[in-house]
Amino acid sequence: MATGRQGTTKPGWFRDDRLVSKRRGWTGWWRPILAVVAPVLISTAAAVAVLIKVLAPGTAQDRLDAIRTGLAIGAGIGAMITLALALRRQQATEHDATERRLTELYVKAVDQLGSDKPAVRHGGLYALERVAQDNPAHRQTIVDVICAYLRSPYTPPRAPGTSKLGGIRAPLRPRRARSQPLSGSVSDTTPKDVKQEAHQEREVRLTAQRLLRDHLQPRIPARTWLRRFTRPAHTFWPDIDLDLTGATLIDFDLTGTAIRGARFNKAQFNGFTQLRMAQFSDRATFDSVKFNGRARFVGTQFNGGAWFGWAQFDASVLFEQAQFNGGSAFDKAQFNQEARFDAVEFSVTTRFDGVTFNGTAGFVGAKFNGIASFVGAKFNGTTVFSRAKLSNASFIGAKFSGMAEFSEAKFSGRTWFAATRFSGTVPDEVEPHLFSGKDGNSVATTGSSSPDVRR
Secondary structure, three states: OOEEOOEEOOOOHHHHHHHHHHHHHHHHHHHHHHHHHHHHHHHHHHHHHHHHHHHOOOOHHHHHHHHHHHHHHHHHHHHHHHHHHHHHHHHHHHHHHHHHHHHHHHHHHHHHHOOOOHHHHHHHHHHHHHHHHHOHHHHHHHHHHHHHHHHOOOOOOOOOOOOOOOOOOOOOOOOOOOOOOOOOOOOOOOHHHHHHHHHHHHHHHHHHHHHHHHHOOOEEEEEOOOOEEEEEOOOOOOOOEEEOOOOEEEOOEOOOOEEOEEEOOOOEEEOOEEOOOOEEOOOEEOOOOEEOOOEEOOOOEEOOOEEOOOOEEOOOEEOOOOEEOOOEEOOOOEEOOOEEOOOOEEOOOEEOOOOEEOOOEEOOOOEEEEEEEOOOOEEOOOEEOOOOEEEEEEOOOOEEOOOEEOOOOEEEOOEEOOOEEEOOOOOOOOHHHEEEOOOOOEEEEEOOOOOOOOO
8 A cells, every 4th residue: 555645545646646747738738739730631631532532533543643632732721720820829929019018108108197307297198199099999098097197186376466365465564584594404496496397287287188188079170272171080089988076177178079978076177168069978077166267168068967066167157059968957056157058958857956146147048848947046147038948947945136037938837936036027927927925925836736835
C-alpha cells in the first residue's frame, strides 16, 4: 500500500494525476492543430472520393492523378484555413495594441487636466477630443470626464472695476494697518497671480464648454457663394448625456444641440446663457439652478420632461416658442426680471406652483394642453395671458399685484380661481366667473366638478 503526503492512498495515485495533467496538456496543444488538420483531411478525402466517382479512372495512372488532384485541393484548403487563422490572430493583436494605446492616451490626457499649467490643461482637453472623435464607443466616457472637470470648484474672476466689498469707507474711521511679512519670508502667490490664474482657468473652462457644444450640434451653419444653408456635421456625437450638477458655467452656449439627457441641478450660470433650438430627448433637470445673467431657451424642445424647481433667474429669461412635450415644473422658481413664455406649448401637466414673478410675466399665445397649475403663484409685475389657451387651469391662492391681462384667453375643462387676489382691475375674461366670498377674496369656479369654496 503506497503512502501519500496526506495518508494512505490507492496504488498509482500520483501517477494517475500526472497522466491526467499530461492529457490536459496534450488536449490544449493539439486543439488548434486539430482545428486545421481535421478540416484538411476531411476535405481531401471528400475531394478524392468525388474525383474518383465522377471521373471513374480506368487505369492506375488516372487514379493516381485523381488522388494528386484531391491532395492539391486539400492543401489549398489548408492554406486558406491557416491564412484565416493568421489574419484573425493579427486582428486580435492589433485590437489589443489599439486598446493599450487608447488607454495610454486617455490616462495621459486625464493627467494633463490635473496640471497646474493652463496650456497643459488645454492640451489635455484637445487630446480627449481626439480620442473621442476617433473612438465612438468611448465618447460618453470622454464627455463624462469633461463634465467632471467643469463640476470642479471654481470662482469666476470679478469684473474689472469692482471691489470685493461695496460701500463707502467712513471718513473718520482710521485705515487698518496692513500686516507686513516677516523678514526672510516670501509669499508664494500674490493677488495678481491669483487673478491671472483665475482668468487662465476661465479660458480653459470656456474651451471645455465649446468642445461640448461643437460635438453636440447635429447641423452647423455653413456659408456658400450664393446662400446660407446647414449641412450635417461629421463631428456630431449622438446619444450623449450631460451631468453638470453643481457646475460653474460661464457664457454657456448649447445653441442647436441635440442631447439625450441633462442634469444641471444646483449649477451656476454666469454671463449670457443660450440654449436656443436645443433638443433634449430625455429628461432635463434644472432644479435649484441660478442664472446670474440673461438666459435664452427660444425654440428649445424638452421631449422627456423639464424641471426648474427652485430655480432663480436674476436677469431676463425667454422661453418663447419652446415645446414641453413631457411633464414640466417650475415650482418655487423665482423670476426677478422679465420672463417670457410667449407661444410656448405645454403638451402635458405643467406646474408653476409657488412661483414668483417680480418682473413682467408673458404667456401671450401660450398653449396649455394639459393641466396648468399656478397654485400660490405671485405675479408682482405686469402679467399677460393674451390669446393663451388654458386647459384645466388652477389659480388657487394666486396673487396678481400688478396689471393682469387675459384678453382673448380661452379656458377649457375645469378652471379654478379660488382665493385669487387681484390688486388692480379684474380682467374682463375672468370677471364673469368671480364672486366675492365672506373674506373678500376673489373666487371663481367654472366646470361642473369645481369645488365650492364659499364659507
